[in-house]
Every structure is written in C-alpha cells, then in structure tokens.
Amino acid sequence: MGEMIQARGLVKRYGEVEALSGLDLTVPQGTVLGLLGPNGAGKTTAVRILTTLLKPDDGQAEVAGVDVLADPNGVRRRIGLSGQYAAVDEYLTGFENLQMVGRLYGMSARRAGARARELLERFGLTDAADRPSKTYSGGMRRRLDLAGALVAEPPVLVLDEPTTGLDPRSRQQMWDVIRDLVGSGATLLLTTQYLEEADLLADNIVVIDQGRAIAEGTADELKSQTGGERIELVVADGARTDDAARLLGEIAAGDVIRRDRGLSAAVSGDGAGQLRVLLDRLAEADIALLDIGLRRPTLDDVFLELTGHVAEAGDSQTDDATEEVSR
Amino acid sequence: MSPLRVATDGWVVAKRNLIKIKRVPEIMVFVLMSPIMFVLLFAYVFGGAIDAGPGLDYKEFLIGGIFAQTVVFGATYSGAALAEDMQKGFIDRFRSLPMSRSAVLVGRTTSDVVYNVVSLAVMAITGLFVGWRAHGSILETAAAFALLLVFAYAISWVMAFIGLIVPSVDVINNASFLVIMPLTFVSNAFVPLESFPSGLRHVVEWNPVSAITQGVRELFGNVPDGMHVPEVWSMQHPVLYTLLWIVLILLVFVPLSVRQYQRTTGK
Ligand SMILES: Nc1ncnc2c1ncn2[C@@H]1O[C@H](COP(=O)(O)OP(=O)(O)O)[C@@H](O)[C@H]1O
Numbered sequence: 393m394g395e396m397i398q399a400r401g402l403v404k405r406y407g408e409v410e411a412l413s414g415l416d417l418t419v420p421q422g423t424v425l426g427l428l429g430p431n432g433a434g435k436t437t438a439v440r441i442l443t444t445l446l447k448p449d450d451g452q453a454e455v456a457g458v459d460v461l462a463d464p465n466g467v468r469r470r471i472g473l474s475g476q477y478a479a480v481d482e483y484l485t486g487f488e489n490l491q492m493v494g495r496l497y498g499m500s501a502r503r504a505g506a507r508a509r510e511l512l513e514r515f516g517l518t519d520a521a522d523r524p525s526k527t528y529s530g531g532m533r534r535r536l537d538l539a540g541a542l543v544a545e546p547p548v549l550v551l552d553e554p555t556t557g558l559d560p561r562s563r564q565q566m567w568d569v570i571r572d573l574v575g576s577g578a579t580l581l582l583t584t585q586y587l588e589e590a591d592l593l594a595d596n597i598v599v600i601d602q603g604r605a606i607a608e609g610t611a612d613e614l615k616s617q618t619g620g621e622r623i624e625l626v627v628a629d630g631a632r633t634d635d636a637a638r639l640l641g642e643i644a645a646g647d648v649i650r651r652d653r654g655l656s657a658a659v660s661g662d663g664a665g666q667l668r669v670l671l672d673r674l675a676e677a678d679i680a681l682l683d684i685g686l687r688r689p690t691l692d693d694v695f696l697e698l699t700g701h702v703a704e705a706g707d708s709q710t711d712d713a714t715e716e717v718s719r
Numbered sequence: 720m721s722p723l724r725v726a727t728d729g730w731v732v733a734k735r736n737l738i739k740i741k742r743v744p745e746i747m748v749f750v751l752m753s754p755i756m757f758v759l760l761f762a763y764v765f766g767g768a769i770d771a772g773p774g775l776d777y778k779e780f781l782i783g784g785i786f787a788q789t790v791v792f793g794a795t796y797s798g799a800a801l802a803e804d805m806q807k808g809f810i811d812r813f814r815s816l817p818m819s820r821s822a823v824l825v826g827r828t829t830s831d832v833v834y835n836v837v838s839l840a841v842m843a844i845t846g847l848f849v850g851w852r853a854h855g856s857i858l859e860t861a862a863a864f865a866l867l868l869v870f871a872y873a874i875s876w877v878m879a880f881i882g883l884i885v886p887s888v889d890v891i892n893n894a895s896f897l898v899i900m901p902l903t904f905v906s907n908a909f910v911p912l913e914s915f916p917s918g919l920r921h922v923v924e925w926n927p928v929s930a931i932t933q934g935v936r937e938l939f940g941n942v943p944d945g946m947h948v949p950e951v952w953s954m955q956h957p958v959l960y961t962l963l964w965i966v967l968i969l970l971v972f973v974p975l976s977v978r979q980y981q982r983t984t985g986k
C-alpha cells in the first residue's frame with residue numbers, strides 16, 4: 393500500500409467562513425507530512441475530517457485504505473489522534489487514562505494495563521503514573537495525550553499542534569519523542585505553526601492558508617522557491633523605516649518584507665556586494681541601524697512570502713506568490 | 720456494534736465518571752446537601768404555611784415531591800458533565816476511538832444512577848428524621864424508589880442531549896434551570912393541585928412531575944383517604960402515566976442524543 397492518507401478536494405464551511413476550500417493531501421506510508429499554517433488556516437478542520445470527527449461538505453478521504461465517510465469505525469481502528477488540546481481526564485491518573493483508552497480500543501483490562509505501564513515508561517511518566525493528571529505540567533499532559541494515541545499501535549498517527557503552548561524544554565522533549573516514532577516507521581500527519589518544527593520533523597510540507605494549500609514540497613524545495621540570499625536589517629529610528637525600505641527596494645530582487653522596524657528582501661547575484669552598496673546608501677541618507685546581515689533563506693521567508701501575513705504587501709502580491717508555487 | 724460492546728464500553732466510561740467522585744469528594748457533598756436542605760426548609764419553613772388538605776400532614780405530602788424534584792435536578796449533572804467534556808476536548812478523544820457510539824452517553828447516564836441512589840438514601844433518612852414514614856408494603860416502597868430512579872434515568876438522557884448542544888458548561892446550568900424550575904414548581908410537588916388557578920391546573924394535572932409525585936405518594940402510602948384526587952386519567956393512574964412518559968422520553972432522546980454525539984466536536 394502506497395498512500396496511508398489521501399484526501400481530495402476537502403471542503404468545509406462554517407456559515408460564511410470556508411474553513412477548507414478544496415484541500416488535497418497525500419501521505420505515503422512511513423513518511424511524515426507537516427501541515428504548516430497560521431492560526432485559523434484550517435489545520436484542525438482537516439485533522440478532524442481525517443480522524444472522522446467531522447464530515448466534510450465536499451471531497452473524500454481515505455486513511456490506511458479505508459474511506460472516512462463509508463467506514464468511520466474502520467478508520468478509528470487504524471489511527472491514533474493527539475488533538476490540539478490535550479484530551480486527558482484530569483481526575484484520572486496517567487495510568488488510568490491510558491488504561492481506559494486501551495479498554496475502549498477493545499483490549500482486556502489486563503492487556504490495557506500492561507500497555508499503559510509500557511507507554512508511561514517510554515514517555516518518562518512512570519514516577520507520575522499514579523498521580524491524577526491534574527498535577528501534571530503542560531508538557532507531561534501533552535506526552536500523556538500522545539501516549540493515548542499510541543495505545544493500540546495504530547499504523548497512522550495524527551498530531552494536531554503537538555508543541556503549541558509548551559516551554560522550550562518540553563518542546564525539545566516532544567520533538568525527541570516524535571522523532572523516535574518516525575524512526576520506528578510510523579506514518580504521521582503533523583500540524584504546526586512552527587516552521588522550525590516542520591523543517592525538523594517532516595519529510596514533506598504542505599503550507600496551508602485560508603483553507604487551501606499554497607505550497608508543497610520538502611523543506612529544501614520550499615526554501616529554494618524564495619530564491620537566493622536575503623538582506624535583513626533593523627532600523628534604529630522607527631521614523632526612518634520608510635526611507636530604509638525604499639533604499640532596500642532599489643537593490644532588492646523581490647518585495648521588501650516589513651515587520652515593525654525590521655526589513656528583509658531577497659537579493660540576486662553577489663549578496664555581499666549588494667550589502668556593501670546598501671550600507672553606503674544608508675550612511676549617505678544618515679539612517680542608523682541596530683542590525684544588518686546577509687542570510688540564507690529559511691522556511692520563515694517562504695512562509696511570509698506565501699501567506700503575506702507579516703508582509704505589508706497587498707493581496708495581489710500574495711496571489712502572485714500563490715500562483716507561482718502551487719501547481 | 721454488539722450490545723455486549725455497548726455494555727463493556729459504557730461501563731469503562733461510567734467507571735471513569737465514578738473515579739471523579741472519589742477524587743473530588745466535594746461533588747458528593749453538594750449532591751447530598753441540597754436535598755437535605757430542601758427537606759428541612761419545606762418541612763419547617765413552609766410546613767406551617769401550606770395547607771395540604773384536611774387531616775394531612777404536610778411532611779408526608781412533601782416527601783414525594785422533594786424526591787421527584789431532586790432526581791430531576793440531579794439529571795442536570797449529566798448535561799453539565801458532557802458539556803465539560805466537550806469544552807475540554809475530551810469528547811474528541813472518545814470519538815476518535817473505535818468504541819460503541821452510544822457508550823459515552825450510556826456510561827454518563829448510568830453513573831448518574833449511582834448519584835441518585837445515594838441522594839435518595841440521604842433524603843429518605845432526612846425524611847425519617849423530620850417525621851415522614853412510608854406506610855405501604857416493602858414491595859410498594861421499593862417500587863417507589865425504582866420508579867424515581869428510572870424516571871431520573873430518562874431525564875438524564877434529556878439533559879445529556881442539552882449538554883451536547885449547548886456551547887458551554889455555564890449555559891447548561893442556566894438552560895436546565897429554565898426547564899426544570901417550571902417543570903417542578905408547576906406541579907403538585909409542593910402544593911396541592913387544587914391551589915392552582917383552573918387554566919394552569921390542566922397543565923399541572925398532565926405534568927409528568929405531578930404524575931411521578933402522585934405515584935410515589937401512593938406507593939409510599941402518603942395519600943390519606945380524605946385527600947381529593949382529580950378525576951383525570953393521569954392522576955388516577957399516575958404510575959402508568961409516568962411509565963409512559965419514561966418510555967416516550969427514552970424513545971425520543973436516546974437516538975437524538977446518540978446522533979448529536981456523533982456530530983459533536985470539542986469547542
Ligand atoms: N466550530 C466552528 N464554528 C465556526 N467556525 C469554525 C469552527 N471551527 C473552526 N472554525 C473556523 O474555521 C477556520 C479554520 O479553523 P481551524 O481549522 O481551527 O484552523 P487552525 O487549526 O489552522 O487554527 C477558522 O476561521 C475558524 O474560525
């Protein structure tokens with residue numbers, strides 16, 4: 393079997409809002425797809441459709457070869473879901489939470505208990521196993537929730553923003569756990585708002601905004617779409633930002649992206665030479681800087697260019713970018 | 720999905736609900752406090768002011784009404800607990816599992832039976848303290864408690880449905896208050912039927928809460944010979960009429976709630 397998740401033309405409307413407007417997704421067996429998008433992009437809606445929690449208004453989806461609409465229980469037997477908000481019962485202990493999930497997958501009490509202990513051990517929760525999960529930290533709860541998704545060793549895992557709201561240390565732990573899973577050959581759909589996370593964990597990335605995919609590819613492919621090096625600078629005096637943006641625009645190869653007093657733009661050809669020219673012109677215009685540098689493109693640049701959310705460019709620019717990268 | 724699977728999944732969910740009582744004993748304290756307070760309030764504060772009829776002790780009259788009202792109010796808990804599970808996203812976890820579709824609701828309503836058993840026991844004891852007695856046979860007394868429990872079970876399904884359609888826990892408390900207050904006060908639970916104005920009296924006569932109250936009073940032997948029972952079918956056959964309501968409510972609200980459950984996602 394090639395594709396473990398296949399969705400075509402998913403549409404979901406909430407009144408006036410179109411949460412998904414024709415989303416296609418494909419996740420081959422044993423790979424990780426990162427569904428990357430800002431808040432409200434439609435990530436959770438897509439996850440809910442694929443995990444049978446929500447019926448799409450249009451489109452179809454198959455998970456592990458089973459149609460989500462025709463045989464939802466068949467899909468449920470083959471997936472593990474860790475939703476956006478940790479679904480652990482705070483009055484139950486970690487052990488009781490996992491044992492309950494095992495029982496509801498149809499395991500005997502004994503087998504569910506053994507599996508629960510095993511997972512608690514694997515996720516570093518053995519010491520807290522018999523404490524109500526109310527006493528757990530955010531990171532521990534999240535790990536317990538993920539453990540819940542793994543109880544029945546499903547062939548497909550769906551994780552909705554597994555690290556949102558975690559402190560850096562817990563996030564790092566979570567990443568380790570997920571990388572472990574990936575190493576063991578699981579097929580995984582992971583949503584995230586963090587480019588770093590998608591870059592780190594995903595084989596393929598689909599960038600989604602306002603319910604549609606606006607770009608698709610490996611992290612490297614996406615990076616190459618924004619072109620070459622970028623100049624980034626921060627103006628000391630906010631009042632001079634416009635002037636600096638104009639000077640940067642004169643040498644830039646693409647649009648100038650602006651965030652408060654920070655500016656960035658792609659440059660073509662000899663980056664260092666361009667940087668020297670810009671420095672001279674800024675000095676001439678008497679514009680003081682807090683910082684300036686030349687940077688290889690990151691996924692952040694791709695993201696901004698595609699979604700236009702941080703850039704102050706108009707909609708037309710966003711649309712152009714969309715057309716360029718989506719097939 | 721086999722009935723056996725519904726039962727085992729339902730039991731797993733019910734057990735989860737009952738663990739919560741163990742971990743948050745305050746819940747039980749509240750479950751118990753309000754019926755005790757009601758019995759005492761009505762027996763001693765209103766007891767003198769309300770005339771239940773010639774030769775009738777108001778406390779005897781009252782207990783059936785208090786029992787009925789308390790189990791109806793208790794059902795709100797089903798709705799609130801489901802609304803909370805939805806708000807916290809827990810329903811999503813359940814719904815993503817290959818479990819029986821009705822198990823969460825079966826488990827919820829079943830664990831509420833446990834609450835009701837405890838609260839009925841506490842009320843009966845409080846009642847005995849203030850001078851109430853069951854004068855019927857043991858069988859009749861047991862039947863009265865059974866009728867209350869089954870009626871409460873049916874109302875739990877109504878509240879479960881409401882719990883699934885409201886957007887938050889706060890709303891359910893207000894919503895159920897709006898339904899339950901009129902239902903229990905526009906009944907013969909606290910005041911005799913005759914005291915209602917004639918238009919409203921028809922509503923009271925056919926109100927299921929009146930029927931269960933009347934039925935329980937009869938089974939407890941708390942209806943003295945002198946008390947006037949209206950010549951309407953519902954009041955002449957209160958137990959049968961209550962059972963009809965129970966069947967009707969379950970026939971409507973079990974499928975309705977299960978369907979709603981399948982459409983629900985966490986907020
Ligand atoms: N139950 C709902 N009712 C109305 N609108 C909703 C509902 N769920 C999501 N939406 C809307 O759909 C869009 C996509 O939401 P969502 O899938 O949660 O995005 P994400 O998970 O990427 O943040 C948003 O505009 C959101 O407001």
Ligand SMILES: [Mg+2]
Pocket residue numbers: 432435436437476552553
């Ligand atoms: Mg989301």
